[in-house]
Amino acid sequence: MKVNIYDIAKAANVSIATVSKVINNTGRISENTRLKVLEVINELNFKPNIHASALMGKNTRTIGLLIPDIMNPFFSELARHIEDLAKDVNYNVVICNTDYQSEKEREYVELLIQKSIDGFIMASGFEDIEIFEKIKAVNLPVILIARESPSDSLYSISINDNEGGKIGTEYLIQEGHKDIAIIARDIWTNRQRYEGHIEAMKKHGLNPRPEQYLANNSSFIDGYNSAKKLLAETPRPTALFAFNDLMAAGAVKACIEEEILIPNEVAILGFDNSSISEIISPPLTTVGQPLKDIAKHSVSQLIKSIELNVSPTGKEFLKAKIIKRSTV
Amino acid sequence: MKVNIYDIAKAANVSIATVSKVINNTGRISENTRLKVLEVINELNFKPNIHASALMGKNTRTIGLLIPDIMNPFFSELARHIEDLAKDVNYNVVICNTDYQSEKEREYVELLIQKSIDGFIMASGFEDIEIFEKIKAVNLPVILIARESPSDSLYSISINDNEGGKIGTEYLIQEGHKDIAIIARDIWTNRQRYEGHIEAMKKHGLNPRPEQYLANNSSFIDGYNSAKKLLAETPRPTALFAFNDLMAAGAVKACIEEEILIPNEVAILGFDNSSISEIISPPLTTVGQPLKDIAKHSVSQLIKSIELNVSPTGKEFLKAKIIKRSTV
Numbered sequence: 001m002k003v004n005i006y007d008i009a010k011a012a013n014v015s016i017a018t019v020s021k022v023i024n025n026t027g028r029i030s031e032n033t034r035l036k037v038l039e040v041i042n043e044l045n046f047k048p049n050i051h052a053s054a055l056m057g058k059n060t061r062t063i064g065l066l067i068p069d070i071m072n073p074f075f076s077e078l079a080r081h082i083e084d085l086a087k088d089v090n091y092n093v094v095i096c097n098t099d100y101q102s103e104k105e106r107e108y109v110e111l112l113i114q115k116s117i118d119g120f121i122m123a124s125g126f127e128d129i130e131i132f133e134k135i136k137a138v139n140l141p142v143i144l145i146a147r148e149s150p151s152d153s154l155y156s157i158s159i160n161d162n163e164g165g166k167i168g169t170e171y172l173i174q175e176g177h178k179d180i181a182i183i184a185r186d187i188w189t190n191r192q193r194y195e196g197h198i199e200a201m202k203k204h205g206l207n208p209r210p211e212q213y214l215a216n217n218s219s220f221i222d223g224y225n226s227a228k229k230l231l232a233e234t235p236r237p238t239a240l241f242a243f244n245d246l247m248a249a250g251a252v253k254a255c256i257e258e259e260i261l262i263p264n265e266v267a268i269l270g271f272d273n274s275s276i277s278e279i280i281s282p283p284l285t286t287v288g289q290p291l292k293d294i295a296k297h298s299v300s301q302l303i304k305s306i307e308l309n310v311s312p313t314g315k316e317f318l319k320a321k322i323i324k325r326s327t328v
Numbered sequence: 329m330k331v332n333i334y335d336i337a338k339a340a341n342v343s344i345a346t347v348s349k350v351i352n353n354t355g356r357i358s359e360n361t362r363l364k365v366l367e368v369i370n371e372l373n374f375k376p377n378i379h380a381s382a383l384m385g386k387n388t389r390t391i392g393l394l395i396p397d398i399m400n401p402f403f404s405e406l407a408r409h410i411e412d413l414a415k416d417v418n419y420n421v422v423i424c425n426t427d428y429q430s431e432k433e434r435e436y437v438e439l440l441i442q443k444s445i446d447g448f449i450m451a452s453g454f455e456d457i458e459i460f461e462k463i464k465a466v467n468l469p470v471i472l473i474a475r476e477s478p479s480d481s482l483y484s485i486s487i488n489d490n491e492g493g494k495i496g497t498e499y500l501i502q503e504g505h506k507d508i509a510i511i512a513r514d515i516w517t518n519r520q521r522y523e524g525h526i527e528a529m530k531k532h533g534l535n536p537r538p539e540q541y542l543a544n545n546s547s548f549i550d551g552y553n554s555a556k557k558l559l560a561e562t563p564r565p566t567a568l569f570a571f572n573d574l575m576a577a578g579a580v581k582a583c584i585e586e587e588i589l590i591p592n593e594v595a596i597l598g599f600d601n602s603s604i605s606e607i608i609s610p611p612l613t614t615v616g617q618p619l620k621d622i623a624k625h626s627v628s629q630l631i632k633s634i635e636l637n638v639s640p641t642g643k644e645f646l647k648a649k650i651i652k653r654s655t656v
Contacts, residue, residue, distance in 0.1 A: 060443065062443065069408065070398065070408050071401070071405055071603065073399070076401075077399055080397065080398050080399050080425055083423060083424070083425055084425065092440065092443070093423055094390070094420045094421065095407065095411060095421055096420070097411055097412065107415075111418070111420065112420070115388065115420065220603070220606070246607075250607075252609070253607070275399065275548070276607065279548055279574075279577050279581070279604065280608055281580070281581055281609060
């Protein structure tokens with residue numbers, strides 16, 4: 001038997017008017033009541049013959065994009081591609097800078113759910129899995145980008161970060177390096193890359209250096225400061241592998257200041273293949289992420305989810321590869 | 329006598345229900361009818377005792393940010409500051425990349441008006457003044473940034489671009505340069521800067537070079553290509569003045585490739601003081617724009633406009649100043 005609005009009202013122990021308000025997203029109603037009604041709608045699998053977003057009262061044709069920092073060129077490029085692709089299908093993008101802080105992520109998610117946006121694309125640090133439960137509870141699709149999903153019920157499109165750390169390290173070893181220092185901060189993606197690095201070192205019988213997660217953050221200046229420390233050590237590493245291009249650019253600057261020749265005295269390998277890698281001199285050798293493809297998959301999967309009311313699941317991986325320029 | 333909803337219906341020759349739909353932004357209604365009703369609301373100066381945005385049915389606490397390209401670090405930094413400041417007062421930011429194309433600007437404005445956003449912050453090429461008429465017609469506040477307003481009835485917060493071109497050129501002359509080439513594309517702000525450049529050259533009895541607006545666009549590669557052309561000329565200019573830092577970074581790269589010493593053989597001056605100016609080597613001397621202050625003024629003026637239902641007018645200017653680093 002098909003579930004109707006009366007069944008929802010009864011099960012949620014509220015009036016039909018309240019259910020209608022939730023469905024049409026009109027009138028004043030407490031957030032608790034709203035969530036309760038939405039939960040029952042999910043539980044009873046109530047599906048009006050309309051879009052998932054229309055279930056929320058209207059299709060706002062707006063998606064929320066949560067990224068750590070638009071000033072990191074990797075994310076500004078991703079944002080640009082995502083916005084262009086969304087515009088092609090008449091969707092707008094709300095941009096949210098989270099600095100990888102769970103607190104900010106949670107605030108943005110709550111705010112955007114209230115505004116009845118149609119779905120989320122998130123490049124998240126998300127140690128905090130609750131956030132996704134919140135999004136699922138209101139039946140909104142979410143696409144994770146640039147990081148492997150922490151759960152099989154959430155769709156992600158990314159490279160395999162362990163593999164990225166591995167191929168970067170393999171390439172440096174192949175170029176003759178035995179003493180490779182990592183420049184990274186302690187976040188989930190970097191832990192995967194670091195593991196890949198360790199695996200590659202061990203495979204070749206080499207010892208990883210003791211320092212881990214030297215950087216406090218992921219900015220240019222963090223890369224510069226970390227490199228300064230490493231360049232002062234004895235023995236000095238012969239290669240610096242930074243887990244984003246911005247930090248690698250900081251390492252390049254540190255070497256230039258110290259008059260250390262790149263790549264002859266110290267090689268530098270970045271990660272991302274963002275625009276900055278071609279702008280600096282010498283141009284950066286880097287582990288490239290296919291960011292146009294990540295943007296394309298994320299937008300098309302999200303729009304499909306919104307318009308067909310299906311939630312994609314599973315992890316999709318794209319290939320990372322070495323982009324050779326002049327720093328290794 | 330206070331105007332009420334009946335007066336609006338009569339003057340617009342529509343039913344009260346239609347006016348209510350427009351005010352509450354509910355129900356199906358043609359865009360023409362909606363605009364007609366909104367025009368009458370403006371004409372009769374109908375002001376319910378609520379926010380300007382509430383006039384549209386609800387306060388979405390969302391602002392539209394139109395910028396040419398989030399991949400230009402000047403605009404990604406502006407966007408980051410604006411988004412942070414907006415979040416502090418619980419507003420979200422919809423990001424729109426216009427590439428300085430009037431067509432795209434118009435499309436975005438129309439789309440966002442339909443979505444009942446509360447106001448606009450625009451860094452626009454706007455040769456097309458009609459866009460602003462459209463925004464004013466629906467009684468939404470708009471703040472222009474990073475460019476002087478083309479009309480006294482529109483508020484702008486920016487530097488004086490003519491002045492920026494002048495102080496950059498004066499600085500190069502003071503450093504001994506007589507043959508200064510400009511790297512820029514043909515857009516409104518650059519025309520003001522170019523005029524300032526010409527005025528400074530003439531004041532010192534120097535001849536401006538014949539080339540104008542060498543670049544087709546404002547990207548790194550445009551700066552690189554323009555510099556390559558200029559460096560091949562006889563006589564070769566002793567200074568290159570690029571009208572954004574990204575193009576200046578392209579010029580730096582061209583000099584490095586040609587093994588031309590910076591600043592001894594060719595000086596390079598940028599414009600903006602965006603993050604890229606510290607990332608590249610040698611770090612860039614540039615005409616700095618106070619971008620945090622531009623962001624701050626734009627957000628506080630917009631929120632004031634939205635919440636007090638007043639439209640700011642007039643042009644506000646902040647000071648540009650030379651940021652000395654190593655390329656001049």
